[in-house]
Amino acid sequence: MRHVRGFSMIELLTILSIVSILVAMSSSSFSKIVAQQQMNSFHKTLIAALRFANRQATFLNEPVSLCPSTNKTSCNSGNKWQEGFISFIDRGSNGWNIGDQVIRAWNGQEALAVFNASAAPALIRYTPRGIVSDGGDTMIELCHTKGKTGRKRLSLSFILGRVTQGSSDQLGCI
Secondary structure (H helix, E strand, C coil), X not given: CCCCCCCCHHHHHHHHHHHHHHHHHHHHHHHHHHHHHHHHHHXXXXXXXXXXXXXXXXXXXXXXXXXXXXXXXXXXXXXXXHHEEEEEECCCCCCCCCCCEEEEEEECCCCEEXXXXXXXXXXXXXXXXXXXXXXXXXXXXXXECCCCCCEEEEEEECCCCEEEEEECHHHCCC
């Protein structure tokens, strides 16, 4: 009598079903990690852009503003920071005008949305002393469009022109 080596069909199907369950569980975790990384990256980019505008205002001794922009040459109306933004020398000190020089442009992150749009400013202007000219404090809250991956909160202290950061990941997105 010959002894047959190998796996039975039932054994193969059992292993295949276990592997497929593990892959399904890990792919949802992986997409959540990717979404969180996209949000963290944009959060850090926005903070770097605000600090850049602050330093440029003091270095150039001219007002420098930061505003949302999709075309990288002028400001958008509204406060859709996730579509990209620019910093520019604000010579008229009244927002974007033809002739204002764009210093730098940043790409946006389309997978994000400004969560608290009413609180997000449409323009942030630094004076030549590096102080935000409009005064007051505000927050920009970012949320990933893929669901409840956490919320990032960017707190701007306009009294001293400093940018502080914090997160409220436990709140989740609506």
